[in-house]
Amino acid sequence: MPLIAAYHRPTSLDVAMDLLQAPNRIVLAGGTVVNADRAPSDLEVVDLQSLGLDTIEHDGDRVRIGAMATLAAGGDADAVPAWMRTIARAEAPSTLRSLATIGGTVAAGSGESLLLAALLVADARVELAGAEQRGLAELLATGVPEGAVITAVTIDPGGTAAEAHTARTPADAPIVAAVARTSNGTTALALTGVADTPVLVDPLDPSAGLTPPADFRGTAEYRLELARILGARAVEAIR
Ligand SMILES: Cc1cc2nc3c(=O)[nH]c(=O)nc-3n(C[C@H](O)[C@H](O)[C@H](O)COP(=O)(O)OP(=O)(O)OC[C@H]3O[C@@H](n4cnc5c(N)ncnc54)[C@H](O)[C@@H]3O)c2cc1C
Incomplete structure (x- = not known):
């Protein structure tokens, strides 16, 4: 838990929104990111758990x-x-x-x-x-x-979907992953591991326009190649 200055647990969304107007207040949800920070801070957290937003x-x-x-x-x-x-x-x-x-x-x-x-x-x-x-x-x-x-x-819960990925081990987060879905004749394809956030890409040309990051698990060129191969594999799986 960061060394927060205060903890708020509002019971209505209106009160939560009012609390969040102060610049040093942030939302606390599950806390897996917020609580991972152990640095001292003057932050106040506004916990959403009592707002009934979990259905x-x-x-x-x-x-x-x-x-x-x-x-x-x-x-x-x-x-x-x-x-x-x-x-x-x-x-x-x-x-x-x-x-x-x-x-x-x-x-x-x-x-x-x-x-x-x-x-x-x-x-x-x-x-x-x-x-x-x-x-x-x-x-x-x-x-x-x-x-x-x-x-x-x-x-939209309809349609058919498939996923393909490459990871260092089965337990690791994929280096690159592709998720494809087809619904009413339209195919959508999204990739992880090729940008700051997951992105929608062209199902016919999955690596077009990408400039992936590089790290110890793979170069940018390697990730581009994975984008092409895994994108095609996921799209093929829903045909
Ligand atoms: C060991 C470890 C492994 C992880 N592995 C993965 C992984 O494999 N894949 C992955 O995607 N993530 C991973 N994460 C990151 C994290 O667990 C996820 O992003 C998680 O889903 C964050 O959700 P949370 O409810 O815990 O958010 P919190 O920690 O409560 O909040 C995260 C951020 O989102 C803001 N926020 C939360 N809810 C809202 C809301 N409703 N409205 C506006 N802002 C909001 C908070 O203010 C904060 O800035 C990992 C984290 C840890 C510690």
Whole structure:
């Protein structure tokens, strides 16, 4: 836990939004990122756990996943398509999955998150308090607007999806992963490990326009080659 100056647990979204107007206050969701920081700080956290934002339910032809639903809950929910439940269960070890939330995962925007890639191909839209709803791709590109709170993510649960990845070991986060989904004749493809956040790419030319990062697990050129191979493999699997 960072050495926070104060902890707030509002019981209404209005009060939470009021609290978050102060510049030194941040949202606390599952805390797996926030609590990982042990540095002293003057931060105050606003815990969203008492706002009832943890439901997962059908909403017309979409599924609404509350921002405070944990990855473990998403991995178990009947309303979430089976292929996405599998990806949610693979996202992190069970100790983290039982804490980490869908809202925190979106806000953190990890470029290695397979779940974010899955949400991208499922046409995810992010509902916010304090800002207009927007597509997940836009939110990942710009970050959560100042003072706004993610309240839910909605997805299109239909279609067929497949995933392909390369990792150093089965337990490691993939170096690059591809998630493809087809619905009503349209194919979407998203990649992890090729940019700061997971990105939607052209299913016919998965590596076009990418400038991947490099680290000890792979050069930029290696990741581009993985993008081509894994992208084609995931798309082929849903044909
Ligand atoms: C050991 C370890 C391994 C990890 N492995 C992975 C991994 O494999 N893949 C991966 O993607 N991530 C990984 N993470 C990062 C982290 O677990 C995830 O990003 C997680 O889903 C964050 O969710 P949380 O609910 O714990 O967020 P928190 O830690 O509570 O918050 C994270 C950030 O998001 C903001 N935030 C949270 N909820 C909201 C909201 N509703 N509205 C606005 N802002 C919000 C917070 O203010 C904070 O800045 C790992 C972390 C650790 C410690």
